Amino acid sequence: MALAHGSVTHARTAGLALLGLLPVAFLVVFFAWPVVAILGRGFSSGGVDTVLADAQTWQLAVFTLVSAAASTVVAVVAGLPVAYVLARVKLPGVGLVRTLVLVPFVLPTVVVGLAFRALWPDGGVLPLVLANAFFNVAVVARTVAGLWGHLDPRATEAARALGASPWRAFRTVTLPALVPALASAAAVVFLFCATSFGVVLILGGGRYRTLETEIYLRTVDLLDLSGAAALSLIQFAAVLAALAVGALARRRRDNAAKLKQTTPRRPRGSEWWPVGAAAVVVVLLMTPIVELFVESLSTPDGWSLAGYRALNTTGQNGALQISGWLAAKNSLAAATDATLLAMTVGVVASVVLVALRRSPGRLARGMGETMDAALMLPLGVSAVTVGFGYLVTLDALPGDLRTSPLLVPFAQALVIIPLVVRMILPVLRAVDLRLRQAAATLGASPGRVWREIDLPLAARSLVAAAGFGFVVALGEFGATSFLARPDAPTLPVAVATLISRPGELNNQMAYAACALLMVVTVVGVLLIDRFGSVRGHTSVGEF
């Protein structure tokens, strides 16, 4: 009879494994296989050990890690007051801030790089660190706000009653409680910064190089695949370390105390200090953005809408193959496809991960942890490595996907999936097991329980993840520029093309296209946030 019981468990595990095949297959085909293939070419041509033995390689690695760490610290410090405002403060404009902080995320790196160059004409380490942080403040602000809004304020009140100053209460009570979200966000920001490319190229001015730019250089310009493979190995190790730190923090989150929704209110007294700090951060974030708008409107002969009018055209001397508006449409279509794809794979992956973690078998739990880590890897591997990997592998698939426009949403989805999983997973994991059991005893099959209980409870996080994924897809440049066809560029690709052409009008049109991208982003995020706030009750999210 024990056997019979065992067979039910086995059948369930088998079903899970089958469902888990979808994300695993996606990752294998569109990530692992291409990356392994291109690295394999590097290893087989030898010379990896000489690169690893080269002191310059390690200087490169150290600079990459230190500058990424510095950017992460800046992003965290700048993101905290904004998170406070998003979670706790009720003032007019907070909703707008929630949307606006996401805008930097979609800006093409080349544009941001040039904007920072306007302030620091010679580039250097400081603007490089700041620019990378600029992109990622939103990650910290939104992630931490998710947890902060659920922290029980009575702990802080108790500390204050015991005589702690507001700052001390924050430091000793609130901050430790925020550590899981902070560390988790920091891990993701660190990954983004350590693999940042365009900004480093422009602001590093060739003097400051990172593993990512060097991998790009060796792969694309020098075809030194063994050197690139060696550097990829180091990058891989660094990524794994960052992931491990993030995972430890998430484990702590699992043990976190019961959360409680708090309602934001108008700040009082010393609470205005963080609000002021947040305002400063938001103003700083908006500065390059305003500068872009100014650029899009100014010509040597005064203000002009010529750049915007040019969006109807293909640019001066046909710099683009299609008009700016069509590029915007392409962006929307590709981002929508990528988001749908990433949500499908991401939700299935999260469901499987949660189910594996809950399952009694140690093997299943181990599988879950492995899959969890594997899902994050695409964030830590160069777009160029994946792109060149596609070239040497995907012709084996029916239809030769290597040059298919379908590859764009697939590649974008690869970048979004880890973010989607990081946002959905903790919420699904937090669903009380007994709620699910209650549903089961009322006659809901396991699949029905997911649909009736888990997914509705995670609705807000699902919407938030979709929104964030959409924004990331809109702004994705590395992989997209590699794969997008000239007759179907996305807006960021069009911006980069326009800016790489001489001519006044192309330059203006590039900035106008940037402005268009920002508007598209803001409208998209507003719509999604509105939809999200209408339904669902839970909104703890992290990355």
Add this chain to the structure above:
Amino acid sequence: MIPRTARTVLALATVTALASACSLSGGGSGGDTGQTPTVTLVTHDSFAAPQDVLDAFQRQSGIKLKILKSGDAGELTNKLVLTKANPIGDVAYGVDNTFASRALGEGVFRPFTSPEADRGPQRYSVDPQHRLSAVDVGDVCVNIDTGYFASHHLPEPTSYEDLADPKYKDLTVAESAATASPGLAFLLGTIAKFGEQGWPGYWSKLKANGVKIDSGWEEAYSKDFSGSSGKGPRPIVVSYASSPAAELGPDGKPRTKALLDTCFRQIEYAGVLAGGKQVPQAEKVVDFLLSQQFQATVAANMYVYPAREGVSLPSGWATAAPLPQNPATLPADQIQAGREKWIGAWRSLMGA
């Protein structure tokens, strides 16, 4: 039971329909249409041609041209090398003389002598087997902002040596030879001029004279150069001989000028890919690229000079962007042999 299943099916169908609708809108013109054979032209990011000329080719030849941009000349070459066993297209255009040896050495192209080749392209031949046909010629030259020198009462520089002259201290911006193709061309120009032994000395002087190295042409030209829209601080930039043609003032006269004694010639080639499946059609595309029809468009669209003789240039080019008469050049195999070594030496010399 039935309504539940029906609802599930409906939901799935909706999602699928939505997804496919989006994919279709994003896909644009994928796939073959009718019986017209589609030939894929793999080219560099700078490729641009008027749609009506491409359409005319399709009408005349019955070949539908699919254009696949694949990075700059170096990236394009490397992608072709990586995929040579099963190429991503049938014909390639954009491999230049700095990368031609690599492509030829790897056997990326197959021999083909276009009947159009003796109308001029032959002059730039790199390969006795005629695997590559020259399509266009571009020169990387130092550009200057003439207005700056007029208003500062400085004589305009004219030569490589002038750039190292303290008179022009902190006025020059160039691109990295490691990350930008004009940067590499400029380095090759100095190697051609000063020789394998002499170039490091020249660059040391440039460095001492405050040359600024940017990683890309975009930052150098649009942000640091004073003659472009960016109105940067430096009046001397490494760009193209044709760039002044895009910087015409309201009076129709160029605001900038290329120094014709500082030019390095880049020749861009087209060829039939060895592993391609539609060889005869691919050959027709090479013929088209060398034809009068296409050659007449390259100057206005890609800021390069046609390889074919007797093709008229856009008005204004005669004054704004004349073709340099004595550009420096290096044999393709010498470039192939020296490139990595030179770039490495240049990087350690310049700390870039």
Add this chain to the structure above:
Amino acid sequence: MALAVRDLTVHYGSFAAVRDARLDIADGEVLALLGPSGSGKSTLLRAITGLEPVTAGTVSWDGADLADVPVHRRGFGLVFQDGQLFPHRDVAANIAFGLRMHGVPKVRQTARITELLSLVGLVGYEHRRVTQLSGGQAQRVALARALAPEPRLLLLDEPLSGLDAGLREQLAIDLADLLRRSKITALLVTHDQEEAFTLADRVAVLDAGEIRQEGAVRSVWRFPADDGVAKFLGVTTFVSGVAAGGVVRTDLGVVELPDVADGPVRLGLRPHALRVAESGVPGEVTAAMHRREHLRLVVALTGSTVDAVAPVAADLRAGDQVRLALDPDGIALVG
């Protein structure tokens, strides 16, 4: 027998939470699983529900083995200690959940919801948000939700222990009434003997994963199987005696227990088995606590300390000398 549990063993790793459990519940009967916390009673309930994988043994219904029947097809309703109402649905939708899962038409759902709300005394609460309910109301909704699809067995996991004392008593009475009237077959898990005795027809006492005794409420109360069970059922003092002709003589005095067979017996004394009296064994009060219905005493006798009671009106405090007499009402026959 409707439910039959045979030799059921549940392991958590190498730890046996439940060992060789054997239980039967007849149609319409209410069985209480009584045991201290950690005794494995909730595990046993969850194993019967199908929520806990079983290491060995069987659970069957009307003779059919349930091993391969998943939770959602067992037709067992479950009420948790803290309700576990679905927070994203209102009261009516919570109750309707099981009906929807069983494909009950919408019209009949509405009627059934109304019927159940009146059954649990919450008429008109259909559209309340469950987060706005009090603990007692939430528990009533949870009960209505579990009853809605007419489960063949209702499982109640400490259904009242999350509530405060007054409410708990009232709800226990209501629940007992409801179970009897609707002739619901139920398994109740509780650590509270009063709750068990109020609600159940029979009790099974569980300790350290094993069922120590099973039987009718009265008989288990009166005749605990061993010292462990007796202690759990409120016995604080054990005393040996000899029965002869319905009278038991012990060191603490003599008591009439008509149904006891002659010979040596072991008596278990609950606090109210020793009352302060005019005559009896002498002792000194060492502690006195006021309870609602009596005064609870700790009394030092020569050689031992015992629990005893006195009327609330008795003005006793530590140091006072009292005499104690046996009261048959508080006495259990152990073994």
